[in-house]
Amino acid sequence: MNSKTLLLLIAACLIAVGLFKPSLPTLDNTDYAVGSVNVVKPSNKELLDECESVTKALKSGPSSRKVDGKRLASLYLDLATLVSLDGEDCIIKNTEEIRQANRLAGIMLKLDMKGKYENLAEAGTNLIKAAIGDDSVLLDDSLREKAVEGFNALAWACYMGSQ
Numbered sequence: 001m002n003s004k005t006l007l008l009l010i011a012a013c014l015i016a017v018g019l020f021k022p023s024l025p026t027l028d029n030t031d032y033a034v035g036s037v038n039v040v041k042p043s044n045k046e047l048l049d050e051c052e053s054v055t056k057a058l059k060s061g062p063s064s065r066k067v068d069g070k071r072l073a074s075l076y077l078d079l080a081t082l083v084s085l086d087g088e089d090c091i092i093k094n095t096e097e098i099r100q101a102n103r104l105a106g107i108m109l110k111l112d113m114k115g116k117y118e119n120l121a122e123a124g125t126n127l128i129k130a131a132i133g134d135d136s137v138l139l140d141d142s143l144r145e146k147a148v149e150g151f152n153a154l155a156w157a158c159y160m161g162s163q
Helices: 003-020 045-059 065-084 095-108 120-132 141-162
Strands: none
Touching: 045 065, 045 120, 045 141, 065 095, 065 141, 095 120, 095 141, 120 141
8 A cells, every 4th residue: 555545545434534523522511511519508607798799699590500509619618728738839819819719610621601600700700709808818727717608609609609
């Protein structure tokens, strides 16, 4: 078999793949598996009050809220884990980095929820502000714990909004 025949054979295979488009695994989030999300109701009264706004914003959205809420809950649980890392594994060092991580996470995962749920972004921001405040400060152990508590509360609220 000469090289021209081999090239034609490969080209024919590629054309066939292009025409029939088999379901190949992709890196986008369209097949995002929404598994069980383990969330805990916040014990902090102030955070619980802020959770109501998040839950209400999700419940007033489209029927896709069932999937979106669970995806957001999973995301916020992951952010809580990220913030909780300290010592040698420390990644998040101040409150501004928490806010940046929160903004970037949705973009990186291509959640595409901008404008889909009225007041959801504002409600989520208010919940995190209730947990860590609005100032840009270095995280100490206490503030790191409050941030983790805030993201766990946000995860709970999103999960409740998906119900």
